Every structure is written in C-alpha cells, then in structure tokens.
Amino acid sequence: xxxxxxxxxxxxxxxxPERGVPAQKPVTLAMVAKHAQVHYSTVSRALSPNPTGIGxxxxxxxxxxxxxxxxxRDEGAAALKRGRSRLIGVLVxxxxxxxxxxxxAGIDDxxxxxxxxxxxxxxxxxxxxxxSRLDSLLSRRVDGIxxxxxxxxxxxxxxxxxxxLPCVLAMRRLPSEVSVSTDDLAGGRLxxxxxxxxxxxxxxxxxxxxxxxxxxxxxxxxxxAYRESGMDVPQSHIIASGFGALAGYEACRKLLExxxxxxxxxxxxxxxxxxxxxxxxxxxxxxxxxIAIIGYNDIDISKQLPIxxxxxxxxxxxxxxxxxxxxxxxISGRPVDSxxxxxxxxxxxxx
Amino acid sequence: xxxxxxxxxxxxxxxxPERGVPAQKPVTLAMVAKHAQVHYSTVSRALSPNPTGIGxxxxxxxxxxxxxxxxxRDEGAAALKRGRSRLIGVLVxxxxxxxxxxxxAGIDDxxxxxxxxxxxxxxxxxxxxxxSRLDSLLSRRVDGIxxxxxxxxxxxxxxxxxxxLPCVLAMRRLPSEVSVSTDDLAGGRLxxxxxxxxxxxxxxxxxxxxxxxxxxxxxxxxxxAYRESGMDVPQSHIIASGFGALAGYEACRKLLExxxxxxxxxxxxxxxxxxxxxxxxxxxxxxxxxIAIIGYNDIDISKQLPIxxxxxxxxxxxxxxxxxxxxxxxISGRPVDSxxxxxxxxxxxxx
DNA sequence: CATACATGCGCCAGTTATTGC
DNA sequence: CGCAATAACTGGCGCATGTAT
Numbered sequence: 001x002x003x004x005x006x007x008x009x010x011x012x013x014x015x016x017p018e019r020g021v022p023a024q025k026p027v028t029l030a031m032v033a034k035h036a037q038v039h040y041s042t043v044s045r046a047l048s049p050n051p052t053g054i055g056x057x058x059x060x061x062x063x064x065x066x067x068x069x070x071x072x073r074d075e076g077a078a079a080l081k082r083g084r085s086r087l088i089g090v091l092v093x094x095x096x097x098x099x100x101x102x103x104x105a106g107i108d109d110x111x112x113x114x115x116x117x118x119x120x121x122x123x124x125x126x127x128x129x130x131x132s133r134l135d136s137l138l139s140r141r142v143d144g145i146x147x148x149x150x151x152x153x154x155x156x157x158x159x160x161x162x163x164x165l166p167c168v169l170a171m172r173r174l175p176s177e178v179s180v181s182t183d184d185l186a187g188g189r190l191x192x193x194x195x196x197x198x199x200x201x202x203x204x205x206x207x208x209x210x211x212x213x214x215x216x217x218x219x220x221x222x223x224x225a226y227r228e229s230g231m232d233v234p235q236s237h238i239i240a241s242g243f244g245a246l247a248g249y250e251a252c253r254k255l256l257e258x259x260x261x262x263x264x265x266x267x268x269x270x271x272x273x274x275x276x277x278x279x280x281x282x283x284x285x286x287x288x289x290x291i292a293i294i295g296y297n298d299i300d301i302s303k304q305l306p307i308x309x310x311x312x313x314x315x316x317x318x319x320x321x322x323x324x325x326x327x328x329x330x331i332s333g334r335p336v337d338s339x340x341x342x343x344x345x346x347x348x349x350x351x
Numbered sequence: 352x353x354x355x356x357x358x359x360x361x362x363x364x365x366x367x368p369e370r371g372v373p374a375q376k377p378v379t380l381a382m383v384a385k386h387a388q389v390h391y392s393t394v395s396r397a398l399s400p401n402p403t404g405i406g407x408x409x410x411x412x413x414x415x416x417x418x419x420x421x422x423x424r425d426e427g428a429a430a431l432k433r434g435r436s437r438l439i440g441v442l443v444x445x446x447x448x449x450x451x452x453x454x455x456a457g458i459d460d461x462x463x464x465x466x467x468x469x470x471x472x473x474x475x476x477x478x479x480x481x482x483s484r485l486d487s488l489l490s491r492r493v494d495g496i497x498x499x500x501x502x503x504x505x506x507x508x509x510x511x512x513x514x515x516l517p518c519v520l521a522m523r524r525l526p527s528e529v530s531v532s533t534d535d536l537a538g539g540r541l542x543x544x545x546x547x548x549x550x551x552x553x554x555x556x557x558x559x560x561x562x563x564x565x566x567x568x569x570x571x572x573x574x575x576a577y578r579e580s581g582m583d584v585p586q587s588h589i590i591a592s593g594f595g596a597l598a599g600y601e602a603c604r605k606l607l608e609x610x611x612x613x614x615x616x617x618x619x620x621x622x623x624x625x626x627x628x629x630x631x632x633x634x635x636x637x638x639x640x641x642i643a644i645i646g647y648n649d650i651d652i653s654k655q656l657p658i659x660x661x662x663x664x665x666x667x668x669x670x671x672x673x674x675x676x677x678x679x680x681x682i683s684g685r686p687v688d689s690x691x692x693x694x695x696x697x698x699x700x701x702x
Numbered sequence: 703c704a705t706a707c708a709t710g711c712g713c714c715a716g717t718t719a720t721t722g723c
Numbered sequence: 724c725g726c727a728a729t730a731a732c733t734g735g736c737g738c739a740t741g742t743a744t
Contacts, residue, residue, distance in 0.1 A: 024514060024515035025434075026489075026492065026712095028711095028712060028713090029712065029713065030712080038730075038731085039730070039731045039732070040712090040713085041713090041714080041715085041730085041731070041732075041733090042729090042730055042731070044712095044713065044714060044715090045714090045715090045730090048714085053728075053729060053730075054728095054729070054730075055728080055729060055730085058729080058730080072486065072489050072490045073490055073712090073713080074431070074490070074492055074711090074712050074713070075487075075490045075491050075492070076427045076430050076431055076436060076491065076492055076712085076713095077431050077711070077712035077713045077714095077736090078712075078713055078714070079427050079713090079736090080425070080427055080428050080431055080711095080712080080713075080736050080737065080738090081712080081713045081714045081715085081735080081736055082713085082714065082715090082736085083376075083736075085427060094456070095446055095452045095455060095456060096449055096452045096453050096456055096651070098447055098449060098452075101446045101447045101449075101452050102447050104446060105445070105446060105447055105473055108471075108472065108473055109473075112472070112483075112484065112487070117470055117487055117491060118470070119468055119469070119470055120459075120471060121459065121463070122456055122459055122460070132463070133463065135423065136426075136463070136468055138377075138423050139423045139424055139425070139426045140426050140427065140468060141377065141425055141426070141427055163375060164375035244651055244652075245651055245652040245654070245655035245656075246651070246654070246655060248655070249655050271651075271652065274652050274655055274656065275652075275655040277656075277657045278655040278656060278657055278659070280657075281657045281658075287657070300447070300595055300596055300597070300622075301595075301596040301622065301625050301626075301652075303596070303597070304596035304597060304599070304600050304625055304626040304629040305596075305625065305628075305629060305656075305657075306625075306628045306629055306631075306632045306638070306656070306657055306658065307632075307657060308629070377737095379736095379737060379738090380737065380738065381737080389705075389706085390705065390706045390707070391706095391737090391738085392705085392706070392707075392708090392738090392739080392740080393704090393705060393706075395737095395738065395739060395740085396705090396739090396740090399739085404703075404704065404705080405703095405704070405705080406703085406704060406705090409704080409705085424737090424738080425736090425737050425738070427737085427738095428711090428736070428737035428738045428739095429737080429738055429739075430711095430738095431710095431711050431712065431713090431736095431737080431738075432710080432711055432737080432738045432739050432740085433711085433738085433739065433740095434711075
C-alpha cells in the first residue's frame, strides 16, 4: 500500500508555480563569492570549520561578508554532496507521555550539541503509522535512527541493520540489539524490596504494555524479588494496562475488585500510578494507610502531587543523551555495547 | 601527498572518511532505470504522482520494479531541485510540558498527512539556544515555521517574514502576527465567573509566564470579570510563576502567606495547579473546602488526579492541526487570518 | 505519443593553475 | 628554477523538468 511516491496531498499544489509568497531565495555560496570577488569554492573553504589552503586574511574577509549577507549553508545540498545528512530520526510512541518527552529532550539536546538535527515521529504504537513514518525518515536519508518504541516481536532494528542504517534502541530493550535503557529488572526489584520492607504481603502490579521490555522486566524483577522472599504474586494480580492516567485508573479498579485485595500496588509508570491513586480514592480507600502505591520513572509532577508519589527514578535525560551518543558511535563505526542505567528508589508519601 | 610540515599539526584532521559501518548506498533512480531498461528520467516521471507522457504499462512496470528494489526518493535531492523542502520547523519552549507536547502532536499529525516532515526544537525559553536552533532550521531550508514560544517583545516572526519565510504562531499570540490560539481572555473570564458563582471574593492568580500572551490574557480576562462584578484582584495576589509543578508549588506558597489569604486560586496552567494543590495540602489546608483551585488546559491527568481538577479546557490537538494547516495556507500564498479557539469550563472537584 | 537527453539546484573536495620567494 | 602557499577550476551527489528525437 505504501507507494514510493507521495500521492495524496490535500489541496497542496506541487506543480503550480508557487505564487503569493515572497519566497526570497536564500543567499548562496555563489552570491557571497561574487561580492567577495573570489571563486565560490574558495568561499566554501573559507567557511569550513578549519579552512585549509586559504589565506587567513581571505578567510576573515569572506566570513565577515558571509555573515553580513546572511549566508547560511544549505544543509540539504551539503548532505547530497557528502552523502551524510546530519539528520537523526527518532521513533517514539507518544511525546505526550512526559517520560518519552524527557527522553527525547535528552536526545535532542545531545544531537544539537553534536551538530545534528533530529526528526521525531509519534507512532502511537500503530504498525501502519509507524511504517509510514519510518519510510519518511528513510527518504530523508537520516544518518541513523533511535527507536524508542520497540516491541518484543519487532524486527525493525534488524531490518535497518540490513539496510546498513545505524540504529539504537532507547528506553525499551531487545536482546539482540544495541540499546540504552534503565535496568528495569533491578528497578522492579527495588520496588518490591521496598514494599516487602514495609510489610506488604498481598501486592498487585499495573504492568503497562507487556509487549514492551519495560512492562515485562519491571514486573519480572518485582515478582522475582517477591518470590525469593517466599511470596508469590499471582497472575491475577498482574494487570496489563495501556498508557496514561486513565489506563491506570481502570487497571487499579480491577485490582481493587479482586477477592484478595492487594495492600500495595506497583505501577510500572508514574502516570498510571496517578490514575491508580484516583481509583483508590474513588473507592473510598486511603492511599498508603489502606493501599500503598509505588510508581516508576519519577516524572516531574510525582514530587508535587497532593500526596507525593514514591517511585523508582529512571535517568531519562541521561538515557536520551547516552542513546544519541551511542548512535553517533555506531555511525562512526566505533564498537558499541548496550548500556543499562541504574534505577533509584525515591521514597515519598504513598508507601 | 604527505606534507612534512603538517606532521606537527597532524591532530587537525581535514578529511577523515570515518567509515566502519556498511553504509550501503540507497537505491537511486539510476539503478531502477538500469533494471527497467529505460532512461532514469522516465523512472522519475513514472514515479511521480500523476505520470504524464508515459505509457501506462511502463508506469506499472517501473513502479513494481521500484518497490521491489526498495527505491525511496531522496527527499533532500528532490528538495534541492524543486526549491521546496517539505520540511516544517517548530519552535517550542519545552516538549516536556504535556500541553506543548499535545500541541506538537497535532502539528505533527497534520503535517504528516499533508506529506511534510517536521523538525522540532526545544528552546527552553533561552534566547541563545533559540537563536541557534532557528539557525539550524533555516539551514535546513524549512518551508515554514511554527512558533509556539513567542514572547511579547519578540520580533522573530517579523524577521522571518522579511526573509520571506512563512510563519504562524501557535498557543501564544502577538497582535501583529498570524496565530492560532485559545481565546485566553474568554478562558480567564470563564474561570472567574465560575469562582464568582461559587461565592469567592478573595482570589489569587498563579499567572505563569507573564511575558507570554497566555499568562497575560488569562490573568487579564480573569481580573476583568472580577472587576466587572465589583471585586478587585490586587496586584499582590497575582504571582508570576515559572513552569511546571514545582513553580506552581512555590507560587502557591506565596499566595498562602498573604495577609488576606485567597479562598480560591486560578492557575494559568494545569501543571502549576497540581503543584499548588501540593502546597495547599502541605499548609494543612483542605482543597476546595479551604481553598478552591481551577487550572487551565485540561491535560490528561487533570481528570484522574486524586482530587479531579476543575479547569478550562483548551483544544490543544486541534490547535496544532489548525496552525499547521494555516501555515500551509501561507506557504501557498492563500490569505490567512488569526484564529481563536473556544475554551470550555470543566467543573470537577477542586471548586 | 512515448521516451531519451540535458540542464542545474547548492555544495564539497580532488585537481590544476597562479603566485611569491 | 624549485617549492610552498594560495586560489581557481572541475566533477558530480540525486532528482525534476523542459526540450529534442
């Protein structure tokens, strides 16, 4: 269904001579060259980071003239010439999730520092949309891709490798691919140990997306720790939720209706934890006194909530920066390994 | 080739092909052409949206071959040729603010539908960073820019116009520029009227950024409505806060310390409202019973909070889509006007 | 009518020509 | 005359599109 060429373009003219807007042409090397009375290739050299084969005075003169005229290198044209776009693609389920937005902020920050631009796309966990967005990125000839939306049965990373396109997973892991993520097994463990130390024997899990490594491993780490302490978390007490506060609310309601109601809940994500808190309150129960709750990620608001949320902190900004850095390493052909960042327990008022 | 004198400064590379990765070259028109036994311009025509001057069978044959070979048009090269990049730049203070992320989701969605890609940049409200990111966008030869971070004394939009680059403001307004935003005066009014109807005579405002139209007009609409009802909101009760929950927390504390403590607070943003709720609770006061609070935007979590937040809903997704559409109109030279979206009062439990 | 050919978008980098000592 | 340094010249990168066959 995906055609290499773009067909449907609502109303936008393509072929008609665009009129109406000034559309002044940007200053080119040639224009600067004319003013400077030199060949345009000389201008190109003078404007390069460390000019070679050009007199220092010429460099200075040309550079001044260039800024004066408002010259800005056409990155697209340069990319065409050198075969590298200095563009990084980022695929993310939803930027409206603060955790992902923070991750992306880290990526964007590091990229911009390294002289790269990023193109990010929301995939909303929809295969169709994802494919079409990925197509766009490939058309833009991105130098590499960061995948923050991988699912367990997803082969995208592998396919990209076959295309020779460097790629790094972020946030979510996949055994056979290079990734930067939090040690979610350890994170789940931290949560469990904390609840155990608080004396909770009946617990429930709001697992988030169990087709993603995050959902899987956070739950797994948690249940492992409980099992090792001689307690079991029955399958019935592990709810696969969607994303966001509403999903958390609904998942929590299911937990509250269980015959053996948990006295503590581990939510694999702060936002779902917030929703869960709403459900607990709506059920006429008191948070912590009746039901404790612990989240994951430590997003901005967790600390400021009416009842500050106990949570597992995940270094999201750092994760973003690290994944970008790793991607650049791959692009340069340097050997890279996956990286696991350390989660940290932040105890506040909900446990 | 080796110049003896260069040994001293051998640290300064000039041309290191830095390779290491397969870096397979993408399929080009020429390759498809070779396989199809036709001239590459024929392939180009066959792959264009509505091929002209080409036999239907040739079109079919070429297209099949193209998909088979995995051909993907090089957007960068195409852009160079046609003088349009099909790239839209977006400047945003911070994507980590859900409201902005939602706005961007709308933009991105509409852009992708129209065959455009977007490049977004966080400016963090820092002039320096903003300038450098804007520079990047210009270097990428974006076809237009959406500014979601404009301040009152900001002339960027005007300067872009002078460059002939179409641009639209989103979220925040500026009198002389084309924008898509919520009617914040009306929104502030809605909030005020609601609080008035609840009998609150002593109120406070957490105004957010008062160098942005949002902060200004939401406060202004609010105070106007109060004044027209014969009540005044003293300047001392209007706190200019920063962004996020923490800022809301601190601003609220200031309000609570006032000699004439307000019985209700209008926060110009849901996130700051959340922080404010934390401060109210920390002060040992009860939300609604002691102090009512109303927010703005109606972000996802507002509804699911332990105490669901009364707020003014702003159609953020729609705003994003509309601003992109308007930008495309400008790009095509169609006449455009600013647009004000209607805010809506959502009454929940905090008032 | 269907296809092939040719031009050039703006830039980078390898190669060649022009200086000055 | 040799040899640097300095600058000009040249050939495309992949594609769209006007023109020739």
